[in-house]
Structure formats: structure tokens, C-alpha cells
Amino acid sequence: MSTKKFIEVLGAEMVFDTRKGSFHALRNIDLNVAQGEFVTLIGHSGCGKSTLLNLIAGLTTATGGALICAGREIAGPSPERAVVFQNHSLLPWLSCFENVYLAVERVFGAREGKARMRERTANALAMVGLTAAASKRPNEISGGMKQRVGIARALSMEPKVLLMDEPFGALDALTRAHLQDELLRIVAQTGSTVVMVTHDVDEAVLLSDRIVMMTNGPAATIGEIVDVRLPRPRDRVQLANDSLYMEYRTSVLEFLYHRQAPGVRQAA
Numbered sequence: 219m220s221t222k223k224f225i226e227v228l229g230a231e232m233v234f235d236t237r238k239g240s241f242h243a244l245r246n247i248d249l250n251v252a253q254g255e256f257v258t259l260i261g262h263s264g265c266g267k268s269t270l271l272n273l274i275a276g277l278t279t280a281t282g283g284a285l286i287c288a289g290r291e292i293a294g295p296s297p298e299r300a301v302v303f304q305n306h307s308l309l310p311w312l313s314c315f316e317n318v319y320l321a322v323e324r325v326f327g328a329r330e331g332k333a334r335m336r337e338r339t340a341n342a343l344a345m346v347g348l349t350a351a352a353s354k355r356p357n358e359i360s361g362g363m364k365q366r367v368g369i370a371r372a373l374s375m376e377p378k379v380l381l382m383d384e385p386f387g388a389l390d391a392l393t394r395a396h397l398q399d400e401l402l403r404i405v406a407q408t409g410s411t412v413v414m415v416t417h418d419v420d421e422a423v424l425l426s427d428r429i430v431m432m433t434n435g436p437a438a439t440i441g442e443i444v445d446v447r448l449p450r451p452r453d454r455v456q457l458a459n460d461s462l463y464m465e466y467r468t469s470v471l472e473f474l475y476h477r478q479a480p481g482v483r484q485a486a
């Protein structure tokens with residue numbers, strides 16, 4: 219198996235059946251993601267970013283084409299592809315520790331003892347800086363902390379791929395910046411392969427190895443891909459004045475606001 223083609227999306231199509239007839243959401247999506255690569259999907263609202271992420275997650279089945287992860291066809295959801303959503307979806311009656319432990323137990327429960335699973339849970343919480351909040355319930359912590367529990371829960375499953383659907387979309391700018399920096403550090407530490415949906419151009423340039431820019435729907439497809447060749451580790455303050463950073467930023471903005479202006483529909 220080539221590590222350059224860890225995730226393969228081959229001519230994927232997605233047509234939804236709706237009450238008003240069929241809706242062609244995604245058309246001929248071809249994308250390879252390498253092992254350890256950080257790829258973001260960006261595009262205007264409704265273009266199909268979440269739909270593509272859900273196909274990779276195995277939460278929805280493509281109506282055409284094929285999707286492969288680690289050499290096997292994606293046939294449904296799997297802990298090897300953990301998903302972090304915008305609304306963390308934690309169980310409110312469980313502590314942060316218990317929320318993460320639940321995921322650990324589901325993945326490792328059949329072959330590992332409780333002590334090892336508790337260790338895994340504690341490690342995941344430590345990775346996102348939440349050791350001190352482990353015994354708190356979701357309603358006792360901030361939005362940013364809840365999102366970190368969601369990330370810890372995903373990481374605790376030791377997924378091959380981390381799929382993130384606007385994970386920081388609901389957070390204020392400072393919390394968001396802080397969590398982006400943490401994600402950069404965690405990904406550097408774990409070597410995770412990440413596919414993340416975002417609306418935020420700066421977030422995309424800061425985090426990505428490649429930015430996949432999608433055309434407007436219906437029948438959205440990949441318009442262009444930007445290779446972000448900024449060295450890592452990346453520092454947001456230094457990058458603020460970096461000319462290469464500005465170039466990447468401008469090319470994404472040009473794609474989004476000149477070539478795919480909001481509200482301009484594709485000819486289906």
C-alpha cells in the first residue's frame with residue numbers, strides 16, 4: 219500500500235434522493251491523501267464539504283465511484299477514521315474522563331484491561347491539556363474545553379485518520395487560535411493524517427499541507443488544490459508577515475471570491 223495514497227477518493231459521486239427529486243451534490247471527486255498529511259476542504263456554504271467528509275467517514279455511502287482507506291474500501295464508519303464535529307456531542311451526565319473512556323472501551327475493550335484503558339484515557343486528556351478537568355461534567359467546562367474533550371475522545375481511539383468537520387467553528391477567535399496551535403502540536407506529535415472542513419482561510423493556510431478548494435454546487439467538485447509549502451513548526455505571529463503565507467492566503471481568497479463567488483451556482 220502506498221503511503222502517498224492512504225485515502226483514495228476515486229470518481230466519487232453523491233446524489234441525494236429528496237422529496238423534490240434527486241439532488242446531485244458531488245460530482246467526480248478525485249482526491250488522494252498521503253499518510254501523515256493534513257488536508258483541509260474549503261468552499262462556500264452548501265458546496266458539499268461535509269458530504270465529502272461523511273463519505274470518507276463512512277457515515278454516508280457514495281452513489282458512484284469508490285473510496286479507499288489504508289488499502290481497504292470504506293464500507294461504513296470505523297474507529298480507524300475518528301470524527302470530530304462542530305458540536306462536540308458529549309454525554310452530559312458523564313465526566314470528561316468517562317466520555318473519553320467510553321470511546322476507549324469501545325475500541326480496546328475486547329483486548330485490554332481496565333487499567334490500560336484508564337491510562338489511554340488519561341493520556342488523551344493530557345494531550346489536550348485537560349488533566350485537571352477530567353472529573354468535570356460537560357456543563358461545568360467552557361465551549362473550547364468541550365471541543366478539546368471531543369478531540370481527546372477521537373485521539374484516544376488511535377485512529378488512522380482524524381476527520382474534523384469545522385471543529386472550531388463555534389468558538390471565539392482567541393480560543394480558536396489556541397486550539398489550532400494545540401492541534402498543530404498534537405498532529406506533529408502523533409503524525410496523524412487529518413482531513414478537516416473549514417470556512418476559515420487563515421485556519422486552512424496555517425494548518426494544511428494542502429488546501430482542497432471546492433466549486434459551488436450543485437454537482438460540486440474539486441476546483442483547485444493549493445500546496446502549502448510553509449515549513450513546520452508554524453508560528454501564527456511570524457506567519458502574519460510572511461510573504462509566502464500572504465500568497466497562499468490570496469490565492470484561496472481569489473478562488474473563493476473571484477472564481478467561485480458566493481451564490482454563483484454551477485451549471486449542473
Ligand SMILES: Nc1ncnc2c1ncn2[C@@H]1O[C@H](COP(=O)(O)OP(=O)(O)OP(=O)(O)O)[C@@H](O)[C@H]1O
Pocket residue numbers: 234235236241243261262263264265266267268269270435
Ligand atoms: N441528506 C441530504 N439530503 C438531501 N440533500 C442533502 C443532504 N445532505 C446534504 N445535502 C445537500 O447537499 C449539499 C451539500 O451539503 P453539505 O452539508 O455537504 O455542504 P457544506 O459545504 O458542508 O455546507 P456548510 O459549509 O454550510 O456546512 C447542500 O445543497 C445540501 O442541502
